[in-house]
Amino acid sequence: MDRPNKSGYHSVRTEHSHVISQIGGQYVKTSISNHLDTDPHRFESSPNGRPPALELEGIGVSLGGRPILHDVRFGVAPGEVTGLIGSNGAGKTTIFRVVLGLLAPTSGRVLVDGRPRPRRNRSVGYVPQKVSLDPDMPLRSRDLVALGLDGHRLGISFPSRRRRELVDEMLAAVDATRFAESRVGSLSGGEQQRVLIAHALIGRPKLLLLDEPLANLDIRSEQEVVALLARIAQEHDLAVLISAHDLNPLLPVVDRVVYVADGRVASGTTEEVVTTEVLSRLYGHHVDVIRLHGRILVAAGHGPDVDEALLAQLGRAAVTTDDCPAV
Amino acid sequence: MGGWWSHVVEPGFFSSEVVRTAVVAGGVVAAISGVVGVFTVLRGQSFAGHSLGDISATGGSGAFLLGINPLFGFVGMGLIAAGCMEALGVRRERGRDVATGIVLGAALGISALLLYFDTTVHNTTGAAVTVLFGSLFAITTSVVPVVIACSVGLLAVVLVLYRPLLLSSLSDDIAAARGIPVRLMAVLFVLTMAVAVALAATAVGAVLSTALLIGPSATALRITKRPGTAMLAAALIGVVTVWVGCLLAYDSFYWPPVRHGWPVSFFIVALVLVCYVAADLGRRWWNRRVSTRYTPVAP
Numbered sequence: 001m002d003r004p005n006k007s008g009y010h011s012v013r014t015e016h017s018h019v020i021s022q023i024g025g026q027y028v029k030t031s032i033s034n035h036l037d038t039d040p041h042r043f044e045s046s047p048n049g050r051p052p053a054l055e056l057e058g059i060g061v062s063l064g065g066r067p068i069l070h071d072v073r074f075g076v077a078p079g080e081v082t083g084l085i086g087s088n089g090a091g092k093t094t095i096f097r098v099v100l101g102l103l104a105p106t107s108g109r110v111l112v113d114g115r116p117r118p119r120r121n122r123s124v125g126y127v128p129q130k131v132s133l134d135p136d137m138p139l140r141s142r143d144l145v146a147l148g149l150d151g152h153r154l155g156i157s158f159p160s161r162r163r164r165e166l167v168d169e170m171l172a173a174v175d176a177t178r179f180a181e182s183r184v185g186s187l188s189g190g191e192q193q194r195v196l197i198a199h200a201l202i203g204r205p206k207l208l209l210l211d212e213p214l215a216n217l218d219i220r221s222e223q224e225v226v227a228l229l230a231r232i233a234q235e236h237d238l239a240v241l242i243s244a245h246d247l248n249p250l251l252p253v254v255d256r257v258v259y260v261a262d263g264r265v266a267s268g269t270t271e272e273v274v275t276t277e278v279l280s281r282l283y284g285h286h287v288d289v290i291r292l293h294g295r296i297l298v299a300a301g302h303g304p305d306v307d308e309a310l311l312a313q314l315g316r317a318a319v320t321t322d323d324c325p326a327v
Numbered sequence: 328m329g330g331w332w333s334h335v336v337e338p339g340f341f342s343s344e345v346v347r348t349a350v351v352a353g354g355v356v357a358a359i360s361g362v363v364g365v366f367t368v369l370r371g372q373s374f375a376g377h378s379l380g381d382i383s384a385t386g387g388s389g390a391f392l393l394g395i396n397p398l399f400g401f402v403g404m405g406l407i408a409a410g411c412m413e414a415l416g417v418r419r420e421r422g423r424d425v426a427t428g429i430v431l432g433a434a435l436g437i438s439a440l441l442l443y444f445d446t447t448v449h450n451t452t453g454a455a456v457t458v459l460f461g462s463l464f465a466i467t468t469s470v471v472p473v474v475i476a477c478s479v480g481l482l483a484v485v486l487v488l489y490r491p492l493l494l495s496s497l498s499d500d501i502a503a504a505r506g507i508p509v510r511l512m513a514v515l516f517v518l519t520m521a522v523a524v525a526l527a528a529t530a531v532g533a534v535l536s537t538a539l540l541i542g543p544s545a546t547a548l549r550i551t552k553r554p555g556t557a558m559l560a561a562a563l564i565g566v567v568t569v570w571v572g573c574l575l576a577y578d579s580f581y582w583p584p585v586r587h588g589w590p591v592s593f594f595i596v597a598l599v600l601v602c603y604v605a606a607d608l609g610r611r612w613w614n615r616r617v618s619t620r621y622t623p624v625a626p
Contacts, residue, residue, distance in 0.1 A: 100504045128500035136548050137369065137497075138557040144497070151494035152505045154487050156555070183552055199501075 051114055053078045053207045053239035054099065058108035061094055067263060068094050072108070074258045074267035076207065076239040081230055083250045084243040086260030092243040093129070095260070096211055099241075100126060113206050122152075125200030129211040133192060135185040141195045142167050142180045148199035170198045173235075174228060190221025194228065201232065207239045208232075214249055222249050229253065247274065248295050274298070340577050349463035349591070352474045353569040356526045357539060359478040361561030362485055363523035364544030365554065366516065369496045375412065375517065377537040378427045379524040382408040382434035384533035386525075387458040388441035392448075397458060398470050401528045402477070405521035408434060413514050461532025463573060463591045474529065477522055484519050485558075492516060493554060530569070531592040539565060542599035549606040568598040 052075030061069040069091050076082045086092050097103040099110055101117055110117045112124060125148075133139075145167050150157055157163070171180045174194040179187055184195055193213055200208055210229070214222045230253035233240045244250055247257065247270070257274060258267040261282045266273050273279075274296055279287040283300065290297040340346055367376045386404020387397040408430055415426035438458075445454035457465055466474075485492075495502035495512045503509045520540075527536035547560035572595035579589040 102503055122505065124504065126501060126504040128498055128504075131498045131501070133497070138365075138548050138551045138554050139497070140552050143553060147490065147494050147497075151490050151502075152507050153490055156486055156489045181552075 052076055052111075053113055054241065055111040055114075056095070056099070056108065057111065059095070059098055059105045059110065060107035061098060061103065061263075062106045069098070069105075069263045072263075072265050074265060076241050077255075078206065078239045079233055079237045080255040081233050081240045081242065081250070081253050082256045082258060083247055083254040084241055084258045084260060085245070085247045085250075086243075087245055090260040091263040092260055093211060094263075095265075096126075096209055096243065099207075099209060100124060122203050123206045125203060125205035125208040127193070127196045127200050127208070127210045127213060129215060131192070131196060133185040133187075135183065137183065137185045139184050140181050141176055141184050141187070141198075142171065144184050144195055145170055145176075145198045145202055148202040166202060170202045171195075173201070173232070174198045188221065189217050190225055193217070193221070193225050197225075197228070197232070201236070201238075204236075205238070207241065210240070210242045212243055212245070214244055214246075226250060226253055247298075251294070251296070270296070340574065343577075344468065345464050346573060346577060348466050348468045348471055349573050350570060352466050352471050353463045353530050353573060353595075354566045355475055355478045356530045357543070357565030357569040358562040359481050360523055360527045360539045361543045361547065361563070361565040362558045363481060363520055364540040364542075364565075365547065365558045365561050366485065366492060366496065367520055367540060368544045368548055369493070369554070370516065372517075372520065373537070373541050374424075375427050376520055376524055376540050378412070378431045379405050379408055379517075379521050380528055380533050380536035380540075381431055381438075383521070383525050383528050383536075384458050385434045385438040385441060387528065387533055388438050388445055388454065391445045391454045391458065392441055396467065396470050398473060398525070398529045401525035401533070402522055404434075405525040405528075406518060409517040409521035413517050457532070459532050459534045460590065460592050461528065461530060461535065463530050463569070463595075464576070466529065470529075474526060477526055481519055481523055481526075484515070488512065488515060531595055535592050535596050538596045538599050539569075542596075542603060543568065546599075546603045546606045549603070549610045564599075564602055568602060569595055572598055 054076040056072050056074055059069055059072040060067070072091075072095060074082075084092050084095065094103065098105050099112075099117075101110075146157065146163065148170075149163065149166060168177070168180070171177050174197050176191065176194045176198055179191055179195075184192060187195065197208075197210070197213075208229075213225055213229075217225065226249055229240055229242065232238060241258075242250060242254075247254070251270070254270060256268060257270050258265050259273050259279065259282060261279075262284070264282060266278050266282045274289055276287065276289045279289055279298060285300065288297075288299050290299065364376075367373055383401040383405040386400035386402070386407075388400070389404070390397045390400025393400075411430050412426050415430065442455045442458065456462075491502065491507045492512055492515075494505065495507055495509045499509045502512070524536050524540060527539040530536075531539050543564040544557070544561040546564050547557045551557040551560050572591055575594040576589060576591035579594075580587075582589065
């Protein structure tokens with residue numbers, strides 16, 4: 001495979017930050033399974049027998065002649081939480097832009113609810129990574145949620161009993177009733193996430209996309225948001241796709257994982273995908289997957305031929321490997 | 328109120344044709360500037376608004392040279408500038424800044440040339456001050472219907488685009504994902520802003536037009552929690568500052584230097600500043616008083 005950073009140096013850096021952010025992960029039972037014969041690009045796309053709410057069929061994207069995504073295929077089932085995991089620049093946001101219809105794929109197609117995605121589709125709820133909510137912005141939580149209902153329509157909205165009830169219901173569903181009347185800009189990161197999730201949910205989408213919802217959250221809000229998303233997926237029978245650079249905070253709730261590296265993906269359950277074999281093949285160089293107290297550490301460049309500079313750079317990860325000789 | 332009133336309001340204030348024109352045109356312009364200004368601040372386009380003001384000065388000074396009403400120069404040049412800025416301003420924010428800067432420099436250069444011709448060739452010595460710093464009392468009665476028509480048109484545009492514009496101001500990503508044509512929204516808003524700035528430039532001059540566009544809006548944003556309320560408040564603050572400014576300018580005829588009067592634009596801009604500082608201090612005081620982050624929910 002022709003890769004720009006075959007040495008893995010860049011990847012090592014990202015994986016290193018990965019390793020540092022393990023603290024606070026929760027214990028879950030995982031079994032290490034070997035998939036020596038598994039091709040990471042050819043995983044089954046329709047999980048647990050139900051028709052997927054979202055299906056990507058061999059998506060390829062080239063921007064300015066440069067290939068960004070290669071043959072990306074995976075499915076997201078209703079009622080399930082799927083983690084889209086990869087380091088910065090791996091192609092997660094590009095995948096989102098394709099699913100949202102903001103970027104036309106060079107090849108392949110996107111099916112939402114079994115049908116090709118229409119140009120304007122409101123059955124997809126979206127929480128972007130960065131929404132600049134200035135503390136001075138005159139917008140209460142309830143106003144932002146209401147915009148999720150009819151923000152795309154022309155003209156001004158008039159208050160109605162039904163509208164208010166819908167907004168109240170949605171605010172309650174994400175535990176945001178407490179700060180319904182506060183300016184969104186004055187809320188904490190976790191609280192803003194809740195309001196943005198309510199904004200995305202009020203249109204009753206079949207699929208909810210969240211781009212790095214855990215970035216910039218403290219550990220407690222991180223766990224609260226993750227638990228909320230898992231609950232919403234079940235209660236609303238919603239397909240939830242969450243992108244993240246670290247899988248561990250999502251481990252307690254993800255049903256399936258889509259791992260992205262260099263524009264390629266491997267998808268399946270955590271046990272299937274996050275293994276030394278599959279990820280090494282995906283990255284195109286050796287990657288160690290270490291399971292430790294229910295957390296998963298992914299570290300590149302390990303092995304008998306590891307050089308001293310790399311070890312020094314990895315620091316913490318190297319120590320962890322010594323504690324975990326089974327892998 | 329009678330005794331106090333007659334001391335503040337000089338006899339003849341309301342019977343003056345010039346004052347009536349100033350009060351009507353200034354009030355309408357201030358109201359629409361407040362409404363458009365709230366969106367300008369929400370979208371973080373205050374600098375673009377200021378640039379449009381500076382650029383429309385080119386149109387105003389050109390209009391003087393051609394002997395037509397500066398209002399038409401302001402509006403025409405503002406629209407052209409807005410179009411150029413959007414055409415050059417690619418989707419990236421940095422690109423928008425560069426476009427604003429380049430067009431701004433070119434326009435002010437031309438403006439300097441035109442103002443030079445205005446003062447030397449045409450002998451209209453007041454042109455520079457009128458174009459750059461304006462005077463409500465210099466507005467001719469004949470343009471008042473045009474000012475009102477433009478303002479009503481802008482209000483209609485803002486009301487029609489209200490929700491998609493608000494959503495795209497919060498996040499272009501969310502808006503685009505919802506199928507809102509964010510690029511079209513951006514173009515329409517810049518054009519709206521160009522006309523609003525041109526109207527404000529007629530009232531307080533090209534350079535000070537931003538004060539009328541942004542000042543009342545920024546003040547309103549300090550004291551309100553909802554976008555609709557903020558627009559009403561900004562419009563109200565704008566109208567009050569312009570009217571009180573007119574009154575003070577009229578009174579200032581008897582202030583030193585006696586029988587010259589102070590420029591009305593000065594009073595308006597000064598009052599805008601006073602309002603902002605008052606609102607800011609008020610907000611801080613309120614925040615300290617409430618001290619918790621969550622304001623109590625109305626029963």
